[in-house]
Amino acid sequence: MTLTDAELERYSRQLVLPEWSGAAQERLRDASAIVVGAGALGSPVATYLAAAGVGRLGIVDEDAVELSNLHRQPLHFTPDIGVNKAASAAAKLAFLNPEVQVEPYPARLDERNAEAIVMGADVVVDCSDSFETRYVVNDAACAERVDLVEAGVLGFSGLVLAIRPGESACYRCSFPSPPLAGAVPSCREAGVLGAMAGIVGAIQALEAIKLLAGVGAPLLDRILQLDGHDMGQTIVVTSRRDGCEACARVPVAAEAYH
Numbered sequence: 562m563t564l565t566d567a568e569l570e571r572y573s574r575q576l577v578l579p580e581w582s583g584a585a586q587e588r589l590r591d592a593s594a595i596v597v598g599a600g601a602l603g604s605p606v607a608t609y610l611a612a613a614g615v616g617r618l619g620i621v622d623e624d625a626v627e628l629s630n631l632h633r634q635p636l637h638f639t640p641d642i643g644v645n646k647a648a649s650a651a652a653k654l655a656f657l658n659p660e661v662q663v664e665p666y667p668a669r670l671d672e673r674n675a676e677a678i679v680m681g682a683d684v685v686v687d688c689s690d691s692f693e694t695r696y697v698v699n700d701a702a703c704a705e706r707v708d709l710v711e712a713g714v715l716g717f718s719g720l721v722l723a724i725r726p727g728e729s730a731c732y733r734c735s736f737p738s739p740p741l742a743g744a745v746p747s748c749r750e751a752g753v754l755g756a757m758a759g760i761v762g763a764i765q766a767l768e769a770i771k772l773l774a775g776v777g778a779p780l781l782d783r784i785l786q787l788d789g790h791d792m793g794q795t796i797v798v799t800s801r802r803d804g805c806e807a808c809a810r811v812p813v814a815a816e817a818y819h
């Protein structure tokens with residue numbers, strides 16, 4: 562199936578890229594992404610994935626919009642206070658790109674529902690804000706063999722890692738156990754600037770688009786660390802860990818990443 566005239570116009574500025582193509586655009590249109598969390602990272606991630614034309618977007622968030630969210634979660638507006646974040650996000654994304662099918666999941670992703678939520682998706686983008694959820698998302702994506710983009714942001718620092726289960730290091734390979742309780746302050750305690758979350762979320766969206774379209778070189782086995790104070794960027798090389806309880810038993814893909 563080819564692109565319609567409206568799609569050719571909507572996506573014209575990315576279709577003209579030498580790295581892009583009609584085939585890449587069709588891969589995005591046929592793709593399904595799950596965004597876990599519609600907050601500081603989820604806002605830019607869901608916005609850019611919908612705008613770029615990812616065909617189906619599932620948005621998972623059980624929380625309601627609060628006044629203290631609005632400085633860093635630009636998918637939610639002041640009149641949305643009290644509205645479920647997945648529903649608030651879905652409403653905005655439908656205006657942004659009605660070609661995209663958006664499914665809000667007003668639920669908390671946990672060990673009981675994680676595999677069912679990620680099953681069948683082409684990529685999961687983890688925009689959650691807790692270590693506990695991050696490991697649950699990682700383990701579910703590995704079990705279902707769905708590509709994953711992990712990220713975290715706190716203060717002026719950010720981190721992004723793309724994961725292709727069975728081929729590249731998963732989150733648990735790189736960080737075998739969560740930090741001790743209280744060792745890492747929460748967003749509520751340490752604070753975060755909206756623009757910093759926007760940068761990290763935009764990188765997450767770019768990584769997801771690269772994985773879906775088969776374009777560029779995703780951050781596989783490479784952890785990008787960003788320091789917003791001085792815009793320092795560090796790439797830390799990581800690798801699969803023998804015996805990783807999340808991904809060690811995931812079979813290697815028949816065809817290599819292209």
Ligand SMILES: [Zn+2]
Nearest residue numbers: 731734805808
């Ligand atoms: Zn692993």
